[in-house]
Amino acid sequence: MATLRLSPSPARPTDPAATLVPWLVPALVLLLWQVLAANEIIPPRMLPAPLAVGQAAAEMAAEGKLVPHVLASAQRALLGFAIGGGLGFLLGLANGSFAWSGRLLDSSMQMLRTIPHLALIPLVILWFGIGETARVFLVALGVLFPVYLNTYHGVRTVDAGLLEMARNYGLSRWQTFRQVILPGALPSILVGVRYALGIMWLTLIVAETIAASSGIGKVTMDAREFLQTDVLVFGILLYAGLGKLADVAAKGLEKRLLAWHPSYVRAR
């Protein structure tokens, strides 16, 4: 019933059978994969069976190798996101709200944005070496622009009629910002955040494959060296899982913050 989510209809499927339907295809694929791999129709060295991947995961967890690596990756990602996203948010707010700031900085930002941040990797290694700073820097750079662009756009496109109303009703500058501009820009800002989260993981994956002494990238690089395809596949699944988790968190945030939005409104 995935299409139902798009409609603002307050009626949601509550039938448990209906909520299971979307999982049917993935479950079948998994089953087929298991059968094919177990009968060695797919060679295990190319793609191990799902159960083998699960086993590898359990072993890693038992040896205490799983959690520290996941934490190391997550920490990097979030630190880079906080720095780059925070900077993009503040710059977007400033350039959207103050004409002088926008005139001074926006065209420069638009120019910088056209440089693919991953193309800077050699330069970044030259600047920071292959340490932690380089990876965090790359993530921050990657998320900066989507957050900036969407914040700037959101602030600039706040309904002019509402701003006029705020002036007429004597709202102070701060009140106008807090009550009108920020909530008005929020849908656009959250689009930027979700987009940036995707870039965050992508950048991290690339950055961790260069060189890392910890993190999921380290696990998969080691696994490749020792031809442990099961661990390798598990590492990829970990990245996917973390990406999904970030997306779910962003969606939850959206639902909470945009409860007023016509596509989320339920009669209170």
Place this chain on the structure above:
Amino acid sequence: MAPMALAAPPRPDAPTPASATPAAARGVAVAARGVAKAFGQRGVLRALDLAAAPGEFVAIVGRSGCGKSTVLRLLSGLEGADAGTLTIDGAAPFSGNPLARMMFQDARLLPWRSAAENVALAVGGDRARAAAALAEVGLGDRGGDWPGVLSGGQKQRVALARALVAQPRLLLLDEPLGALDALTRIEMQGLIERVWTEHGFTALLVTHDVAEAVRLADRVVVLDGGRVALDLAVGLPRPRHRGHHVFGEIEAAVLDRVLGVAADPAALHEIPAPCGLARTA
């Protein structure tokens, strides 16, 4: 802009709400003298003279683009005049003037605030006063709703509550009922007339609907060519009904002046000349 010395209106000294004050005394005098306003090369108003006594209800009609909204925007301080003087209670207009509140054609409610919060915005977050104002416009039970789930008429009621909650002494209404269906519009006209009678503020109503102007206003003013082309007192007792023959006569006189046809019915079928200075040259 030097404030003009007008006949000083009786003015309650105590801040609102002044329940003991007779309602009519709460309105403020509004005056425009020789006001001119141009946007770039386009002169919109020129030598506009317009006055409203305290508590008076004045309707402004005229062709689209004649500068009706501009008059209200000048009075609300959203625009500045190029020449002439505007006064509200003897003082020049400024944006955020607590004496004057504006109601727009679109309700302009913050979609991310509940109806009650939208109203409370005008009184620094005072929820009790917001609830009372919402009850006054008949939406006492909808305060918790998002604007997104309210109908167009209900949104305008909330906007009216927001305009009234701080007890303004001048209400500027820019086609507030223009987007509503005929039935809701009649209901809202009744509501506006009632709150105006009770609160006693001065009202300036811009409307396209001549019948609405005649029904509600003490005086109907026709704008044309950047100045007042007709200023007609409506002496009918309230509540007024369209069926009344004098109502019809006034309505026809205003409509004729708006369309610029004094006696030639054939001219009704011509394409109306654009509202501009050429016609009055």
